[in-house]
Amino acid sequence: MTAGGYFGRALIVDVTGRAATGTPLDLDERVRRAYLGGVGLGTWLLHRLAPAGADPLAPAAPLAFVFSPLVGTPLTTSAKFAVVAKSPLTGLLTDALASSQFAISGKLTGHDAIVIRGRADELSVVLVDSDGVRLEPAPELAGLPAAEAETTARERFGRGWRTAAIGPAGERQVRYATISHDGRHAGRGGLGAVLGAKNIKAVLVRAGTKVAVADQAGVLAAARDLRGRSFGPATAKYRELGTLANLLAFNAVSTLPTRNFTAATFEAAPRLAAEELHEMRGVARNSCASCSIGCEHIYSRKGGGSQRMEYENVFALGPLCGVSDPDDVFAASARCDELGIDTISAGGTIAWAMECVERGLIDAPWLRFGDGAALLRALDAIGAREPGLGELLAQGSRHAAAVVGHDSIDFAPQVKGLELPGYEPRSLQAMALGLAVNSRGADHNRSGAYEADLSGELDRLAGGAAHVAAAIGTEDRAAVMDSMILCKFLRGVFTEPFDEWAALLAAVTGWDVDAAELRAVARRIVLAKRVFNLREGATAADDRLPARMLSTPLALGSGRVAALTAERLQSMVDGYYAARGLDAAGRPRPADLAGLLIDG
The missing domain is CATH 3.60.9.10 (Aldehyde ferredoxin oxidoreductase, N-terminal domain)
Structure with missing residues (x-):
């Protein structure tokens, strides 16, 4: 049954x-x-x-x-x-x-x-x-x-x-x-x-059937409880200002990537901040299907119309490209939606190209940091795969850097080919590890270790053993939430996440599942992703950050500097491998493969 x-x-x-x-x-x-x-x-x-x-x-x-x-x-x-x-x-x-x-x-x-x-x-x-x-x-x-x-x-x-x-x-x-x-x-x-x-x-x-749950009364009770908790303080910032609330907060602690990660603060951040946009342009708040949080914030656009804005698209199309005019950022975000392209990879690839132009590596003098019209022109070229620059940038920053050469890969903002999200690794060193080892590449949703960096419970500028544990913990929690599936914005409402998730799963399925089983599921999923990548040619050399992050210290102001060396990152990667039961090359032990159920 x-x-x-x-x-x-x-x-x-x-x-x-x-x-x-x-x-x-x-x-x-x-x-x-x-x-x-x-x-x-x-x-x-x-x-x-x-x-x-x-x-x-x-x-x-x-x-x-x-x-x-x-x-x-x-x-x-x-x-x-x-x-x-x-x-x-x-x-x-x-x-x-x-x-x-x-x-x-x-x-x-x-x-x-x-x-x-x-x-x-x-x-x-x-x-x-x-x-x-x-x-x-x-x-x-x-x-x-x-x-x-x-x-x-x-x-x-x-x-x-x-x-x-x-x-x-x-x-x-x-x-x-x-x-x-x-x-x-x-x-x-x-x-x-x-x-x-x-x-x-x-x-x-098109729906045409129904699916039963094991304990209808238990599921309804859990739904009422979870809905009530979803209105609590853990989700307040998402309801009030949305994810864009992160922009000023990250700018204040020097972790807002700016001009292709050459800086971690953006002088024009207040112009793009949720606080100002909410007052000047906020028109509506919306929710995803079957969601009680309502994190989606919609703003008016110059000339009419509206646009949903979130931290990641504002970061990638604003500070990362040096663009400060909210109308330009809104228009660029809308253009990405119309074309159907990822805002993070688009912004990261264009920011890399802007730096290449500055260095004389790409002949497109019109493509400059801070130029909103140039940003839109580049997006159109990418969407159309125009010969020349459009075709080059449609490949993403890693592939494009291989074409351009001249060590441009050193400042391409990517891990494993996926462009970095809006978190500065040098000033968030648990996150640095999470970005380096993640199976998807530079990703903040499958490894949210920035939570630990910003918790105040560890030194975010000096990665070590505590950062390894934090990165593993967030990766495991994400593996379960992304498979059950529950929104990450609920993570703060669970006091004992694995126990509470097990109770939800038990009510739906009828299984006698507990926290220990779900922790094993998390480890299995993380390992299965890594094994797939190893099968496709990935190696331990891929678990790294761009050379810029490991060779160029980041000025934080007031004489402070954030530095992440290759040696420190490698030490954390080695600690991650050991904690995950991997060998020095990041490969699992044969005994662990049997539990993946991937043969036959």
């Missing part, structure tokens, strides 16, 4: 040619209990279905939409799904989470995951519901932004369908293209390019 919260099967959809075929893949309880759902189950599916060494944009490379046992329950923030594939930006495993009604409808097609592989003969859409799967040509969607494609598809097929679509950048296989739905994005790692390489503009899902 299938546990509550699951259907016990994935749907493998082959879109080769002009018709789609759907094949069920049984997910036995042993696998579901070992990986839960979301990112964890997606990792297991990639091990099972992705040919070793396959090009991420090849027809054989799978892309998985993965749901979780909590989707469809009244638990707040549970209407989320994961998209998992091999990244065209990094060549390694990547995953992205997003919230929308697509998650609920997708699961209620009767599947715990929908996996797309193959390549259609013409631009098409995939439709999945409880009656099966079909492929429909959709030439009318070519070149449309994802939001317009979603509207057009629903007009054609009916309002009962929920849509995840790519923009023009995904069709053109920009290496950091996104998949979008309901105005939200599965953003990092180029998942939109993977879908575009399959000639699929959109995946449409």
